[in-house]
Amino acid sequence: MDNDRIDQIIDKHQSEASSLIQVLLAIQSENHWLPKEALKRISEKLQVPLTRIQHVATFYKAFSLVPKGQHEIHICMGTACHVRGATRVLDTVQDLTGIKPGETDLDFKFSLETVNCLGCCALGPVMEIDGKTHGKMAPGETADVLKSYE
Amino acid sequence: MPRINSSSELEKLRQGILANRDPQKPCITLCAGSACHATGSGDVAASIEAEIEKQGLSAAVDVRKTGCHGFCERGPIIVNHPEESCYFQIKPEDAPEIVSQAVKDKKVIERLLYTDPNTNEKIIYESEIPFYKNQERLVFGSNGSIDPKSIDDYLAIGGYSGLEKALSRMAPEQILEEIKKSNLRGRGGGGFPAGRKWEESRNASGNEKYVIVNADEGDPGAYMDRSLLEGNPHSVLEGLMIGAYAIGSHKGYIYVRQEYPLAVANLAIAIKQAEEYGFLGENILGSGFDFKISVHKGAGAFVCGESSALMTALEGRAGEPRPKYIHTAVKGVWDNPSVLNNVETWANVPLIINKGADWFTQIGTEKSKGTKIFSLVGKITNTGLVEVPMGMTLRDIIYKIGGGIPRGKKFKAVQTGGPSGGCIPENLLDLEVGFDELTKAGSMMGSGGMIVMDEDTCMVDVARYFIDFLTDESCGKCVPCREGLRQMLKILTNITEGKGNEGDIALLEELSEVAKEASLCALGTSAPNPFLSTVRYFRDEYEAHINEKRCPALSCKELIAYYIDPDKCQACMICARKCPADAVDGGKKKIHIIDQEKCTKCGTCFEVCPSRFSAVQKISGEPVPSPISEEKRIITGKSKEK
Numbered sequence: 133m134d135n136d137r138i139d140q141i142i143d144k145h146q147s148e149a150s151s152l153i154q155v156l157l158a159i160q161s162e163n164h165w166l167p168k169e170a171l172k173r174i175s176e177k178l179q180v181p182l183t184r185i186q187h188v189a190t191f192y193k194a195f196s197l198v199p200k201g202q203h204e205i206h207i208c209m210g211t212a213c214h215v216r217g218a219t220r221v222l223d224t225v226q227d228l229t230g231i232k233p234g235e236t237d238l239d240f241k242f243s244l245e246t247v248n249c250l251g252c253c254a255l256g257p258v259m260e261i262d263g264k265t266h267g268k269m270a271p272g273e274t275a276d277v278l279k280s281y282e
Numbered sequence: 283m284p285r286i287n288s289s290s291e292l293e294k295l296r297q298g299i300l301a302n303r304d305p306q307k308p309c310i311t312l313c314a315g316s317a318c319h320a321t322g323s324g325d326v327a328a329s330i331e332a333e334i335e336k337q338g339l340s341a342a343v344d345v346r347k348t349g350c351h352g353f354c355e356r357g358p359i360i361v362n363h364p365e366e367s368c369y370f371q372i373k374p375e376d377a378p379e380i381v382s383q384a385v386k387d388k389k390v391i392e393r394l395l396y397t398d399p400n401t402n403e404k405i406i407y408e409s410e411i412p413f414y415k416n417q418e419r420l421v422f423g424s425n426g427s428i429d430p431k432s433i434d435d436y437l438a439i440g441g442y443s444g445l446e447k448a449l450s451r452m453a454p455e456q457i458l459e460e461i462k463k464s465n466l467r468g469r470g471g472g473g474f475p476a477g478r479k480w481e482e483s484r485n486a487s488g489n490e491k492y493v494i495v496n497a498d499e500g501d502p503g504a505y506m507d508r509s510l511l512e513g514n515p516h517s518v519l520e521g522l523m524i525g526a527y528a529i530g531s532h533k534g535y536i537y538v539r540q541e542y543p544l545a546v547a548n549l550a551i552a553i554k555q556a557e558e559y560g561f562l563g564e565n566i567l568g569s570g571f572d573f574k575i576s577v578h579k580g581a582g583a584f585v586c587g588e589s590s591a592l593m594t595a596l597e598g599r600a601g602e603p604r605p606k607y608i609h610t611a612v613k614g615v616w617d618n619p620s621v622l623n624n625v626e627t628w629a630n631v632p633l634i635i636n637k638g639a640d641w642f643t644q645i646g647t648e649k650s651k652g653t654k655i656f657s658l659v660g661k662i663t664n665t666g667l668v669e670v671p672m673g674m675t676l677r678d679i680i681y682k683i684g685g686g687i688p689r690g691k692k693f694k695a696v697q698t699g700g701p702s703g704g705c706i707p708e709n710l711l712d713l714e715v716g717f718d719e720l721t722k723a724g725s726m727m728g729s730g731g732m733i734v735m736d737e738d739t740c741m742v743d744v745a746r747y748f749i750d751f752l753t754d755e756s757c758g759k760c761v762p763c764r765e766g767l768r769q770m771l772k773i774l775t776n777i778t779e780g781k782g783n784e785g786d787i788a789l790l791e792e793l794s795e796v797a798k799e800a801s802l803c804a805l806g807t808s809a810p811n812p813f814l815s816t817v818r819y820f821r822d823e824y825e826a827h828i829n830e831k832r833c834p835a836l837s838c839k840e841l842i843a844y845y846i847d848p849d850k851c852q853a854c855m856i857c858a859r860k861c862p863a864d865a866v867d868g869g870k871k872k873i874h875i876i877d878q879e880k881c882t883k884c885g886t887c888f889e890v891c892p893s894r895f896s897a898v899q900k901i902s903g904e905p906v907p908s909p910i911s912e913e914k915r916i917i918t919g920k921s922k923e924k
Contacts, residue, residue, distance in 0.1 A: 149598055151598060152599075153578075155772070156581070157581055179317070184599070187600050192600075202734050214747050215660050215661060215735055216660070218887070219839075220885060223884065245885070249503055251316055252353045253317075253354070253503055253657065255321065256657070257715035265320035272886055272890075
């Protein structure tokens, strides 16, 4: 992500220090992670110390300080999904991809995250890949869905 | 869009919109909320629109994509107006039949109707389906009939008349009095009277005051605020504007989770439309009142649902709570008086202003007035959003509206109030829902999550699950919450893994006590609730885990084993083929055996074993029977053949 684009995003948010989270969110959504250079640039432009940016970037779940894989897998661990067997879905995905929540595989193919509730409780257990919702998952179906992304 | 400068111009606009609408014109409303969208309502909408065009009906039939109808279990949902027949679980290929039969020929399509699972009766109208019939939808009711992207739809159902009444015919003090009289209590969790908060802010010194919508709906299993923002954003904006006028604020914030993209998008559209009509901006409706709203997307932190943490986040910092000796209503965002209410609370305000506090207080119980939207999820037949008057019993909500527990299972508990809430057992099912009633039972109202659990849910695991959630979400500021929860999680995990020791329960109780007493914010002080309520009502389950290393619900992976009953196994090969770990040994006419070493306990065999055989069993607290001898495994007799 180049500085011009970062500057554009910052300008869109009126270059105010209070917009820090909104600026980071915009960069995260476009770039899928927050490179150190981007944080430095934001620090200069918004006049916010880099330590505070690091604090914010590590405090909130939406931000990643490492690059993400090609496909982002989100397993819903909300209560409704939990009582309907979300752990089994997570176990299957971990077995098949070899990564744990928060990790990305060496080929940058998959990143795995758990989320607290996707609000599709009628479909639980739910797995979301690249924004597409896959509902009523059991270990068998989970494996089938994952294969379709390979 | 013309700018509306007075009450009379608003009335003229409304009449103009209504005059252009023929209530008898055929119209298909289709749920486009997040849950239905996930089941394919976008494709259904596209195919219905294409079909209408194909049949040359574009001018004669309207299609309206609405917000969530609430009955998520049966989505995608359509309602065919003016007949008001409703159809469920629609697929794109149903479009031709819907358009030609239901819309054109006005015939009922039997196969797409709702079938009552108890009576097998087909039901045509929404108002007759038990799920809807037993609700009282004051706040949520318009969701299914208006297009959230159209302010005209909202105006057509009387929208912004509350704002008009407030600005032109009421003094700010009068509004405050009305809200106080209505005893509207915060729908986000605490149940604090909204009127008192408003009054405190109004009386606080300072020229700059803020009103804030808390849409950081973080409780897992709760999504009513999202559905309101997605489906009827103007009702929330209108409530916020009225509140701002009452306390003397000119700036509002909406803090909404970025995980809710549709809510963010619909809010942005709603704000833009309200600005164009002049309901937001300067000199609103010619009253001299100015008001602006900004949307702040939350970056994902459960603790930001807490008022002082949310306000810190609005300032662009990490959302850590602060002590509230001075209320945020007096010193909030940038130390200015700030009134924060939940989405549903704000959405109640226009209703109260329009219909009066006397009307509002007729609904509900003595101390909890009005209705509450719950998200009824988990092991329940009718998953969805339900709005009921306060005072309805849990039993009525779960059985009359929710349709009970699926697959003939037995009810065990209902969890309310999110991670800070508790589990309510069967003998308390006749409890009337209300803020104080739920708190007395060791749970709380919270934002309205209602997760139903059946006999297969392990209550120790539920406590572990919530403590795990809260450990992860603790901001780390206070030691009892940060470290105490971590220790509680460790002990609870040990118990569910069969490594529990005598004295663990007492230790957990001690840790709970400290976290309750010595944490700063509500996250820490209420964090032990999931443990305390489960140990209060389900102590026997804890004891079985610790003393007998047995999970009574047959759910804790480390404490159960899967076993194939040789007398029941018909050697059908289904489980052997489906087993992802290759742990089932067997062949045609050879009784299957699970290799306990290889088994990952994923439960696939248990699920795929045909119910007429039910050969796969879960066992806990006893050793797995040793496999039968090789000779006996060969099925020879006719009776064993499929």
